[in-house]
Every structure is written in structure tokens, then in C-alpha cells.
Amino acid sequence: MKITALLVLKCIESSGSDPIVLANASDVSQFGYFQRTGAKEFILFVGRTVAKRTPPGQRQSVQNEEYKVHSYNRNGLCALAFMDDHYPVRSAFSLLNKVLDEYQKNFGDSWRTVQTDSTQPWPYLNDALTKFQDPAEADKLLKIQRDLDETKIILHKTIDSVLARGEKLDSLVEKSSDLSAASQMFYKQAKKTNQCCTIL
Amino acid sequence: MSSSSVSSYRDRTSEFRSLSERLKKVEGIDARIGPGSDREMSTASEAFARSEFNKKASRIGLGIHETCQKISRLAKLAKRSSMFDDPVMEIQELTALIKNDITALNAAVSDMQTLQNLEVADGNCSKDRVVHATTICDDLKNKLMGTTKQFKDVLTTRTENLKAHENRRQIFSTNTSRENTFLHQSEAVTEPPPWSNTVNASGNFPPSVMPSNGVQNSNILRRRLAVDSTPTHHMEVSMLQQVAPRQENYTQSRSVALQNVESTISELGGIFTQLASMVAQQGELAIRIDDNMDESLVNVEGARGALLKHLTKISSNRWLLIKIFAILILFLLVFVMFVL
Numbered sequence: 001m002k003i004t005a006l007l008v009l010k011c012i013e014s015s016g017s018d019p020i021v022l023a024n025a026s027d028v029s030q031f032g033y034f035q036r037t038g039a040k041e042f043i044l045f046v047g048r049t050v051a052k053r054t055p056p057g058q059r060q061s062v063q064n065e066e067y068k069v070h071s072y073n074r075n076g077l078c079a080l081a082f083m084d085d086h087y088p089v090r091s092a093f094s095l096l097n098k099v100l101d102e103y104q105k106n107f108g109d110s111w112r113t114v115q116t117d118s119t120q121p122w123p124y125l126n127d128a129l130t131k132f133q134d135p136a137e138a139d140k141l142l143k144i145q146r147d148l149d150e151t152k153i154i155l156h157k158t159i160d161s162v163l164a165r166g167e168k169l170d171s172l173v174e175k176s177s178d179l180s181a182a183s184q185m186f187y188k189q190a191k192k193t194n195q196c197c198t199i200l
Numbered sequence: 201m202s203s204s205s206v207s208s209y210r211d212r213t214s215e216f217r218s219l220s221e222r223l224k225k226v227e228g229i230d231a232r233i234g235p236g237s238d239r240e241m242s243t244a245s246e247a248f249a250r251s252e253f254n255k256k257a258s259r260i261g262l263g264i265h266e267t268c269q270k271i272s273r274l275a276k277l278a279k280r281s282s283m284f285d286d287p288v289m290e291i292q293e294l295t296a297l298i299k300n301d302i303t304a305l306n307a308a309v310s311d312m313q314t315l316q317n318l319e320v321a322d323g324n325c326s327k328d329r330v331v332h333a334t335t336i337c338d339d340l341k342n343k344l345m346g347t348t349k350q351f352k353d354v355l356t357t358r359t360e361n362l363k364a365h366e367n368r369r370q371i372f373s374t375n376t377s378r379e380n381t382f383l384h385q386s387e388a389v390t391e392p393p394p395w396s397n398t399v400n401a402s403g404n405f406p407p408s409v410m411p412s413n414g415v416q417n418s419n420i421l422r423r424r425l426a427v428d429s430t431p432t433h434h435m436e437v438s439m440l441q442q443v444a445p446r447q448e449n450y451t452q453s454r455s456v457a458l459q460n461v462e463s464t465i466s467e468l469g470g471i472f473t474q475l476a477s478m479v480a481q482q483g484e485l486a487i488r489i490d491d492n493m494d495e496s497l498v499n500v501e502g503a504r505g506a507l508l509k510h511l512t513k514i515s516s517n518r519w520l521l522i523k524i525f526a527i528l529i530l531f532l533l534v535f536v537m538f539v540l
Contacts, residue, residue, distance in 0.1 A: 059450055090453045141457045148464040155471045162478050169485040176492035183499035190506035194513070 003133055004028070004067065005043045005082040006125050008103055009051045010114060011073055019051040019078060021117040023103065025125035026082075043082060051078040059093055072096040076112070077103070091139035095132050099125065253319070256312045257336050260305060264343050267301045270294060271350050278358035291358065298351055305344055313337050369451075 005026035009019040026043055028036045046069060054060045054073040062069045063085075070092040071080045079096040102124055132138045136146055274294045277287055316333045 090450060090457065093450055141454065141461065144461055145457065145464070148461065148468065152464065152468060152471070155468065155475070159471065159475055159478070162475060162482070166478065166482050166485070169482050169489065172489050173485055173492070176489045176496065180492045180496035180499065183496040183503065187499045187503035187506065190503040190510070194506045194510045 001084065001086045001133065001135060002027075002030075003081060003083045003087065003129055004030075005047075005080075006099060006129050007043070007047045007051075007080040007082075008099065008122075008125070009047065009078045009080065010112070011051050011054070011056070011076050011078045018048050020114055021047070022077075022114060023118065023122040023125050025121065025129045027129055046082075047080045051080060054078060059096075061089060061092075068092075070096060072100065074100055079103075088135050088139070088142065091135035091142055094140070095128070095138035098138065099128060102128075253312065253315060253333060253336075256308065256315070257340060260308050260312065260340050261343070263301060263305050263308070264340070264347055267298060267305065268347050268350070270298050270301070271347060271354055274298065275350075275354040275357070278354055278361060295355070302344070302348055302351065309337070309340055309344060312340070 005024070005028075007021060007025075008023040009021055011019045021044065024044070026040055028039045028043075031039045046064065050060070050062055050069050050071045051073065054071045056073050056076055059070070059072045062071070066084060067082055068085055068087070068089075069080060069082055070089065071078060072093060077100060079099045081092050081096055083092060103122075106122075106124065136143045274291065277291055277294070316337060319333070320330055
């Protein structure tokens with residue numbers, strides 16, 4: 001479950017021109033050293049193509065060999081994510097939502113005037129790349145589901161231990177009733193011996 | 201409603217005929233013979249035309265009744281629709297069916313009206329027959345209007361339901377996905393506008409159906425309907441790549457996940473209550489144990505006291521014995537001294 005790259009692009013309405021890269025964060029450590037630059041170029045190219053073909057206000061997932069590219073175009077600002085097949089789609093889109101919100105919070109509307117690819121790295125994106133390797137971080141629903149499942153397991157264990165406690169209490173009840181019966185016999189015997197040997 | 205009114209028509213033509221024959225007998229015998237045969241023949245031909253009219257009327261009445269039933273089914277479906285498993289296809293099919301039925305019935309009623317007008321203009325029918333035919337027409341028209349009103353009500357409830365669902369979706373999803381759900385709605389709503397347009401075209405219905413749909417569409421939706429309904433229907437086929445499922449799956453998967461979370465939470469609630477009841481039961485057991493222990497403590501203490509008393513008795517008895525033996529020996533000594 002790995003995210004390979006996160007991209008933010010600016011998509012122009014007219015589908016003639018290529019989208020412009022606004023931010024780029026990629027993790028190509030899985031490739032060999034010599035293939036890394038090639039992989040980065042590939043990511044850029046594929047990202048531009050997919051962003052060009054994503055109409056505004058639409059989400060899209062494209063499968064490419066063993067990678068999935070998820071893209072979300074919101075009012076001309078497009079976010080893409082390259083991830084493998086195991087990453088749940090929903091978490092991917094919520095991640096893209098978050099990235100877009102963060103970008104708009106940080107840069108406001110300045111991205112609309114950008115005409116060339118920006119090469120400055122955006123630290124938030126890099127952090128996001130590492131943080132969101134685990135899909136539960138990105139998707140709150142998934143996290144909630146996971147927490148609830150853990151809680152359910154803990155509760156099952158609790159119920160099991162409560163049942164064991166019930167059994168022990170049962171045996172305690174039996175033993176205490178035996179004890180009280182025995183002590184009653186003891187008392188009667190003592191009274192009997194007391195009564196009979198008065199003359200002696 | 202229509203069935204009862206259909207069955208409330210009682211056919212009393214036989215009674216009428218017997219009554220008229222009796223009256224004729226009373227008035228004049230010869231008056232019967234002449235026009236009698238003609239009248240029979242004309243009544244026969246009139247009967248044909250009348251039965252044609254009646255057949256049409258009865259068919260229309262039957263159609264109205266069936267449409268009423270369908271509308272009630274649709275109303276049931278629209279009322280029970282939950283947020284997640286909307287029987288959208290069924291509802292829309294049923295709506296289209298009902299609309300077709302209503303338009304057909306409308307056409308049939310207007311047909312019957314023209315037929316009756318022709319008949320009235322044609323031959324000299326009795327005034328009663330004209331009145332009868334006009335009352336039938338009016339009655340059917342009123343029934344049809346009633347059913348269309350019902351249909352309209354059902355549609356308004358359905359759109360209100362959909363609006364409520366939209367609002368709930370807005371509460372639980374963020375800004376961007378709100379636009380997405382509007383898009384999702386645009387899929388469903390592009391179907392209603394075609395039929396609502398034809399509904400307006402049929403003329404009988406006031407255009408209140410359109411505004412209820414319009415309320416549901418916000419401005420964003422209208423713009424997106426123009427922009428997106430066509431792109432969502434184009435599936436991009438890119439060169440090397442194979443397009444994954446459409447974005448409706450996003451909202452659907454989110455709704456499924458929400459359902460799961462909801463059911464898990466309720467399960468957890470049930471587990472907690474079970475746990476509480478079990479612990480309460482075991483509390484009772486603990487109280488029983490406590491009581492038993494108290495009882496045995498009391499018994500043991502009583503037995504201890506008895507044994508202590510026994511002990512003191514035994515130990516004190518020795519003293520008593522010594523004392524008694526001493527006194528006996530004293531008495532023996534005294535007796536021995538007396539004898540000696």
C-alpha cells in the first residue's frame with residue numbers, strides 16, 4: 001500500500017494546452033538508481049495527460065500496469081496521486097481533497113496566474129507523502145472503522161473474562177454454601193456434646 | 201375510489217323497460233304496435249352505438265382504476281425509500297408507466313367526448329340520453345383529474361424525500377464531495393426532466409411539478425447539468441490506460457462505509473448492554489456468597505462458644521469433684537469417728 005507520487009497541477013479549461021505542474025512530491029526509492037529520473041519523467045508525463053483529460057469537478061481513476069492514478073479536478077486545480085492497487089480508492093480521493101484544501105489555504109488563488117512549471121518543493125506535500133502511506137491517516141472513515149473494530153475485539157475479550165468470572169463466582173457460591181452447612185453441623189455437634197456431659 | 205363508483209352504477213334498464221311497457225299498456229294499445237317494431241330496431245341500433253360508448257366509458261374507468269393502484273404503489277415506494285438503497289429505477293419506470301397511462305386515458309376521454317358530440321349532433325336522441333352521456337364524460341374527467349392530482353402529490357413527496365436525503369448528505373460530507381453528490385444527483389435528475397417536460401406538454405397538469413424539481417436543483421446543479429451531463433457520459437479512452445469505474449462509486453463506497461460504521465456502533469452498544477447485564481447478574485452471585493459466609497461465621501462462632509462452655513464445664517467439674525470427694529471423705533471420717 002504505497003503512494004509513489006503526489007502532484008498538484010493547474011488545468012486550463014481549453015483542453016488544448018498541457019496542465020502546469022504546481023507542486024510535485026514523489027518517492028521513487030523503489031526503483032533502481034538509474035531508473036529514478038526516468039520514473040520521475042514518466043510520472044510527470046502521465047500526470048499531465050491524466051489531468052488534461054479530467055474535466056473540472058470530476059474524480060477519475062486510471063489503471064496503468066501495476067499503478068493506479070487517481071485524479072481530482074476541482075475548479076481547474078487538479079490533484080493527482082500515483083498509488084498501487086492495494087490502496088483503497090476512497091482514501092485516495094479523501095487524500096486528494098485534503099491536499100487541495102491545504103494548497104488553497106496556503107497559496108490562495110495565486111496558482112491561477114502561474115504559467116510555467118514551478119520547481120520549488122512544497123514541504124507539506126512531501127510530508128503528506130510520507131504520512132499518508134497508511135491509508136487510515138488519510139481517510140477518517142477508515143480510521144474510525146479500524147478503531148471500532150479494535151474496540152469490538154477488546155469488548156469480546158472483556159465479555160469472555162466476565163464469563164470466566166461468572167464461573168468462578170458460581171464455584172465460590174457453592175463452596176460457601178458447603179462451608180455454612182458444615183459450620184452448622186459443627187455447631188449442633190458442639191451443643192450436643194455440651195448437653196450430654198453435664199453430670200460428669 | 202373509482203372502483204366503488206364504478207360498481208355503484210346499477211343497471212336498471214330492464215326495470216325501466218318493464219315499466220315503460222306497463223305504461224304503454226295503460227295508455228293505449230294501438231300506439232304500441234306501430235312504432236313498436238321500429239323502436240325496437242332503432243333501440244337495437246342505438247343499443248349498439250350506446251354500447252360502443254359504454255364500452256369506451258367502461259374501459260376508461262378500468263384504466264383509471266388501474267392507474268390509481270399503480271399510483272398507490274408508487275406512493276408506497278416513494279415513502280419508504282431510504283437514503284442508501286433508493287429503488288430509483290423502479291420508481292422511474294413506474295412514473296413513466298403512470299404518465300403514459302394518464303396520457304392515454306386523457307386521449308380516450310377526449311375521444312369519447314367527440315364521439316358523444318357526434319352522436320348528439322347526428323340523430324335525435326332523447327334529452328335523457330344526452331344528459332346521461334354528458335354526466336358520464338364529466339365523471340370520468342373528474343376521476344382522471346383526481347388521479348393526476350394524486351400522482352402529483354406522490355411526485356412532490358418523492359422530490360421532498362430526495363431533498364431531505366441531499367441535505368443529510370451535505371451534513372455528512374465535505375464541500376467538494378457536496379459538488380460530487382450534486383453530480384451524482386444530476387445522473388438521477390437528468391431522467392426526471394424528460395418526463396416532467398412531457399408532463400407539462402400534456403397540458404392538464406399545472407407546472408408545479410417543474411418547480412419542485414427546480415427547488416431540488418441548486419444553481420450549481422443547473423450549471424453542472426449543462427457542463428457535466430455530457431462529459432459524465434463520455435468515457436475517456438486514453439491511449440495506454442484502462443479507465444476505472446466512474447466517480448459515482450466514490451459516494452457509493454462512502455455511503456457503504458458509513459453504513460458499516462453505523463452498524464458497528466450499534467453492535468458495540470448492544471455488546472455494552474450485554475456486558476452490563478452480565479455484571480449485574482454476577483453482582484447478585486457475590487451477594488449470595490456474602491450471605492453464606494456470614495451464616496457460616498455465625499455458626500462457627502456459636503460452636504466455639506459452646507465448646508468453650510464445655511471446656512469450662514469440664515475444667516470446673518474437676519474442682520467440683522474434688523470438693524465433693526473432700527466433703528464425702530469428711531463425712532466418712534465423721535461416721536467412722538461416730539462408730540468408733
